Amino acid sequence: MDKEVQKCVEELMTSPGVVGVLCADRQGMCLTSQGVANSNYSGSLTSLSHLATTLEPGKGDPVILFENHESQCLIHQNMGMTLAVYKTNT
Amino acid sequence: MEELRKYVACILQRVDGLLAIIITDRDGVPLVKVALDSAPEMALRPSYLSTFSAMATDQAGKLGVGKNNKIISIYSNYQVIQMNKSPLTISLIASKTANTGQLVNLENDLLVVVNDLASSVVD
Amino acid sequence: MDSLPNQLGYLLLDEDGAVIASNGDLENDERIGGIIVKMLRTAHKQELGLNDEKDGFQRMTINYPDHCYIVCVSNKRIHIAKRLVSPASEVIA
Numbered sequence: 122m123d124k125e126v127q128k129c130v131e132e133l134m135t136s137p138g139v140v141g142v143l144c145a146d147r148q149g150m151c152l153t154s155q156g157v158a159n160s161n162y163s164g165s166l167t168s169l170s171h172l173a174t175t176l177e178p179g180k181g182d183p184v185i186l187f188e189n190h191e192s193q194c195l196i197h198q199n200m201g202m203t204l205a206v207y208k209t210n211t
Numbered sequence: 212m213e214e215l216r217k218y219v220a221c222i223l224q225r226v227d228g229l230l231a232i233i234i235t236d237r238d239g240v241p242l243v244k245v246a247l248d249s250a251p252e253m254a255l256r257p258s259y260l261s262t263f264s265a266m267a268t269d270q271a272g273k274l275g276v277g278k279n280n281k282i283i284s285i286y287s288n289y290q291v292i293q294m295n296k297s298p299l300t301i302s303l304i305a306s307k308t309a310n311t312g313q314l315v316n317l318e319n320d321l322l323v324v325v326n327d328l329a330s331s332v333v334d
Numbered sequence: 335m336d337s338l339p340n341q342l343g344y345l346l347l348d349e350d351g352a353v354i355a356s357n358g359d360l361e362n363d364e365r366i367g368g369i370i371v372k373m374l375r376t377a378h379k380q381e382l383g384l385n386d387e388k389d390g391f392q393r394m395t396i397n398y399p400d401h402c403y404i405v406c407v408s409n410k411r412i413h414i415a416k417r418l419v420s421p422a423s424e425v426i427a
Contacts, residue, residue, distance in 0.1 A: 149312025161319070164312025165376050168227070171310075172373045173396050176366060176403070183398050187377065187391040194391070225375075 123153075130155055133206065140192070141207035157207050166205045170198035215324055220245045222320055228309030230289075231255060232321070233302045234328060237264045242299070242328055251289055254304045263293040264300045281318075283311065294318055296325045298332060338415075342401060345414040347371065359416050370405055370414055 130142045134155050141156030143163060151163035173183050173196075185196040188210075195206045219232050223245050231246035231254070239261025246255060253259060263282060271279035281294040285307065292314050294301040301321055303314050343358030351371035356362050377394065396403040397419070406413045 145312060149310035149314075151312065161316050164310050164314070164316045168310050168313055168376050169373055172369055172376065176369050176396065177398065180398060183396045183402075185373075186395040186397060187393070188395070189392045 127153060138208040138210075139206060140209055141205075143205040145203045145205075147201040152202075158205060162205075163203075166196055167198075167203045170196050170203045174198060215327065216243055216245060219243050219321070219324060222317060223247070226305070226309060226313045226317065228306040229303060229314060229317075230306060231302075231304040232317075233260060233304070234321075234325060235260050235264070235300050235302065236332065237261075237298055237300070239264065239300075242332075243324065246304075250304055254289065254291060254302075260300070260302055263302070264295070268293070268295045268300075281315070283315075290314075294321075296322070296329070299325050299329055301325060340418040341415060342418060343416040345416075347412040347414070349410045349412070351412075354411065360414065366403075367412075367414070370403070371412065374405070374407065374412065 126144065130144065130153055133139055133142050139156070141154070141158035143154040143158035143160065143166065144152040145163035145167045146152055147167070149164035149167035151160035154160040154163070169185055170182070173185050176183070182198045187194040187196075191210055193208045193210065195208070197204050219234075223229055223232050230250035231244070233241050233246070233255065234243040235241050235257070239257035239259075241255075241257070241260070244255070267282055268279045271282065279295055281292060284291045284293075288307055290305050290307055290309065290311065292303040292305070292311070294303075301318070303317065305314055341358065343360035343363075344356060345353065345360040345363060345367055346355040347367050347370075348354055351364075351367055353362055353364060353367060360366060373394070377391065392406070394405040396405070400419055402417055402419050404415045404417060
């Protein structure tokens, strides 16, 4: 199972602009992290995505986007799993 | 000391579901203890807290994979994370649903407190 | 602020999360305000690994299929706008 996830993450890392990917479970434990993504932040990222789902309960899981001049961080939750993708602005 | 306590109390509020932070010495005697009213009283007793530093972490260190840093115990309603910061121990007591990743990451913030305390314990 | 196109609501909070001004969908919506303040605190503690180390991020956007919340912090005030998503600015994750 983990091989498939790993493959998926590596594939994502080769997409243009992507510099980091992190997956975390419901408890905020890091499943995998690549590139600039630091596994220490898996807890915060999970907690952010949980908070975001409470904004509009029943409206599905939103995508959170943090951005500054040079980079972006996208966070999405799906079936309890949290995926964070770091990108540089191109 | 009062300032340290305030800082730890501040950290306690940062994670939802975190009920208590206790920094103890090897014998489970609390040096800093901040707890919400809803924290389970059982888990705050020195007899419970000392099991980690006196037995668990030492035994776990003999598994042949190096020194034991922390132990996460998940119970049916609570989770307890204990970190080995010899000569001190950090214990985090939280509800089962609390974000374990966030709790583990509090280690960095609590390290400052522990280093402060450790130097005064040794003196 | 309320005359901007595609805008559904607006909320202005102070740094403690107290409502200073609001209109539209977000009129006096302390619940949404509270959650967003919590999110900002969580995000602020960690710089999340974003490159700009000074203050981490400039803007937080929470995207739903047909609308989004845009959050900015400026001058110790939290600005939250709820907007309809125009297809051009849609974010694909």
